[in-house]
Amino acid sequence: MDSIFAPKSSSTSTLSSPAFISRFLEASSCRKFSSLTFVGSRPFRYSSYSTTFSMVSNDVSKPKIISGDFGYVLEDVPHFTDYIPGLATCSNPLQDNPAYSVVKQYFVHVDDSVPQKIVAHKDSPRGIHFRRAGPRQKVYFDSDEVHACIVTCGGLCPGLNTVIREIVYSLYHMYGVSRVLGIEGGYRGFYARNTIALTPKVVNDIHKRGGTILGTSRGGHDTSKIVDSIQDRGINQVYIIGGDGTQKGASVIFEEIRRRGLKVVVAGIPKTIDNDIPVIDKSFGFDTAVEEAQRAINAAHVEAESVENGIGLVKLMGRYSGFIAMYATLASRDVDCCLIPESPFYLDGEGGLFEYIEKQLKENGHMVIVIAEGAGQELLSESKQSRNQQDASGNKLLQDVGLWISQRIKDYFSRQKTMAINLKYIDPTYMIRAVPSNASDNVYCTLLAQSAVHGAMAGYTGFTSGLVNGRQTYIPFYRIIEKQNNVVITDRMWARLLSSTNQPSFMSDKDVTEENISGGKKEEGPATQLLDNGDCADGVLGKKEVSSV
Numbered sequence: 447m448d449s450i451f452a453p454k455s456s457s458t459s460t461l462s463s464p465a466f467i468s469r470f471l472e473a474s475s476c477r478k479f480s481s482l483t484f485v486g487s488r489p490f491r492y493s494s495y496s497t498t499f500s501m502v503s504n505d506v507s508k509p510k511i512i513s514g515d516f517g518y519v520l521e522d523v524p525h526f527t528d529y530i531p532g533l534a535t536c537s538n539p540l541q542d543n544p545a546y547s548v549v550k551q552y553f554v555h556v557d558d559s560v561p562q563k564i565v566a567h568k569d570s571p572r573g574i575h576f577r578r579a580g581p582r583q584k585v586y587f588d589s590d591e592v593h594a595c596i597v598t599c600g601g602l603c604p605g606l607n608t609v610i611r612e613i614v615y616s617l618y619h620m621y622g623v624s625r626v627l628g629i630e631g632g633y634r635g636f637y638a639r640n641t642i643a644l645t646p647k648v649v650n651d652i653h654k655r656g657g658t659i660l661g662t663s664r665g666g667h668d669t670s671k672i673v674d675s676i677q678d679r680g681i682n683q684v685y686i687i688g689g690d691g692t693q694k695g696a697s698v699i700f701e702e703i704r705r706r707g708l709k710v711v712v713a714g715i716p717k718t719i720d721n722d723i724p725v726i727d728k729s730f731g732f733d734t735a736v737e738e739a740q741r742a743i744n745a746a747h748v749e750a751e752s753v754e755n756g757i758g759l760v761k762l763m764g765r766y767s768g769f770i771a772m773y774a775t776l777a778s779r780d781v782d783c784c785l786i787p788e789s790p791f792y793l794d795g796e797g798g799l800f801e802y803i804e805k806q807l808k809e810n811g812h813m814v815i816v817i818a819e820g821a822g823q824e825l826l827s828e829s830k831q832s833r834n835q836q837d838a839s840g841n842k843l844l845q846d847v848g849l850w851i852s853q854r855i856k857d858y859f860s861r862q863k864t865m866a867i868n869l870k871y872i873d874p875t876y877m878i879r880a881v882p883s884n885a886s887d888n889v890y891c892t893l894l895a896q897s898a899v900h901g902a903m904a905g906y907t908g909f910t911s912g913l914v915n916g917r918q919t920y921i922p923f924y925r926i927i928e929k930q931n932n933v934v935i936t937d938r939m940w941a942r943l944l945s946s947t948n949q950p951s952f953m954s955d956k957d958v959t960e961e962n963i964s965g966g967k968k969e970e971g972p973a974t975q976l977l978d979n980g981d982c983a984d985g986v987l988g989k990k991e992v993s994s995v
């Protein structure tokens with residue numbers, strides 16, 4: 447255990463002499479560039495393994511956008527060389543790894559990139575691309591120099607332990623790194639908790655367990671305390687696993703690290719059971735969650751069809767994004783109605799939920815309803831006080847829509863006296879996210895973790911490792927945190943759902959306005975490949991974004 451009271455690095459000022467610099471470079475097996483450049487007269491500060499150099503440019507915090515022929519745009523991620531001059535590089539140790547020596551062209555070409563949109567027309571501009579993830583021929587860290595840490599933040603999600611395990615394994619076995627710390631209890635763990643030494647032995651079995659062996663938390667993000675702790679411990683690779691809030695936190699940590707001129711990588715791995723992170727195809731743990739939700743839906747179906755006028759009601763997670771509910775519904779085929787936050791609904795009157803339930807019960811004798819936790823929040827009669835309640839991270843606390851709607855349905859039928867109903871409410875929300883990841887999520891987690899490690903070793907920083915169109919990429923933080931990924935209710939996927947359940951859409955033509963379509967984001971097309979509106983690179987977005995570069 448490494449104590450939080452670890453002494454501050456003492457060697458911060460006396461190590462700038464030319465003799466020390468040359469000894470340092472000799473000691474490293476990394477080949478140095480022709481010279482170490484000093485901008486101005488500021489000496490560099492060598493503090494344990496995190497090194498402070500003078501900044502190369504004042505413009506480093508701007509997005510790195512590179513344009514090419516035929517409307518090609520690369521939204522690149524930051525790299526050490528953007529703000530640290532004269533860094534040494536080494537050959538990638540993977541070149542001597544027997545397991546990988548069989549792979550032809552194992553190293554990713556420097557110009558490889560992955561298109562954000564793959565549906566194209568013959569006149570389409572090539573559109574936005576992200577840097578392809580994977581090992582690079584040259585790395586910016588000597589194996590002995592690396593001191594990595596891993597932290598998990600926000601709510602649980604299946605696969606967290608797998609990602610932790612695979613980061614540790616990649617660092618140890620691909621890059622010969624042997625110093626990896628686990629930060630306990632989320633962001634606040636950097637300054638308020640002890641750390642755990644992570645070795646392949648410690649993490650060997652953890653992918654079979656749900657949760658995170660490191661623990662997690664909401665709130666507690668104090669940028670300067672976190673970066674101080676990173677600097678004091680001599681950490682130079684920070685792997686941050688978490689959702690939209692966590693990636694926002696990672697982005698400010700990265701900015702502070704860059705402001706201080708530290709040779710410290712900040713790499714994000716996107717975690718969200720709600721699948722509310724944009725750009726990426728889907729988040730890890732999502733498949734597992736959908737699979738697990740089937741068990742609850744099956745139970746609801748069995749209960750409902752075993753009694754007269756049975757209603758099985760299942761609440762699933764999804765604060766603002768109804769992906770789990772939508773996919774679980776599509777997968778199950780037993781669901782008669784799926785309610786999500788993106789699709790407003792109403793209870794009474796023609797075309798309302800009560801009318802539909804009555805019809806279903808008359809025709810089939812039972813029905814199954816799936817409701818995402820964030821659905822219909824505007825309908826819940828809530829006190830002003832509860833409306834403003836937030837969790838420690840600032841996320842709005844939701845009322846239990848499952849309990850509320852169960853009561854409203856029961857009240858309606860007892861008022862109507864047309865039929866006696868038998869409603870069973872199942873709330874499996876925490877069970878779904880507490881399970882270990884399934885086989886396909888395990889593979890996905892492995893690729894995300896390996897990609898993050900390859901990127902970090904190659905000197906990339908300020909990125910989230912993510913799957914785009916089936917390829918691993920490095921996505922700049924600003925693209926991950928700029929908006930939320932939502933179900934687009936005018937997308938084909940939602941239409942498929944409506945046709946599979948036969949539920950009312952609760953929408954009139956006038957509701958299909960720009961504002962109602964996922965918060966007015968229609969012109970930007972689907973933020974995720976879990977949607978399917980066939981948007982291609984010559985859409986409004988393509989033209990707008992290309993011309994703005």
Ligand SMILES: Nc1ncnc2c1ncn2[C@@H]1O[C@H](COP(=O)(O)OP(=O)(O)O)[C@@H](O)[C@H]1O
Pocket residue numbers: 599600601632633634663664665666667688689690691692693694695696698717718838839841
């Ligand atoms: N805008 C933000 N800036 C900095 N840190 C943030 C921000 N939003 C959330 N965080 C931090 O990220 C962590 C996780 O956020 P949270 O919203 O709870 O979960 P998730 O990352 O799963 O969305 C918390 O420690 C929180 O303090």
Ligand SMILES: O=P(O)(O)OC[C@H]1O[C@](O)(COP(=O)(O)O)[C@@H](O)[C@@H]1O
Pocket residue numbers: 600601602689690691717718719720763764765819837841879
């Ligand atoms: O009770 P908790 O831990 O706050 O978690 C509840 C929330 O966590 C989630 O599962 C995921 O949220 P995050 O991605 O922000 O962690 C939401 O669907 C849900 O509202």
Ligand SMILES: [Mg+2]
Pocket residue numbers: 600689690691
């Ligand atoms: Mg979140």
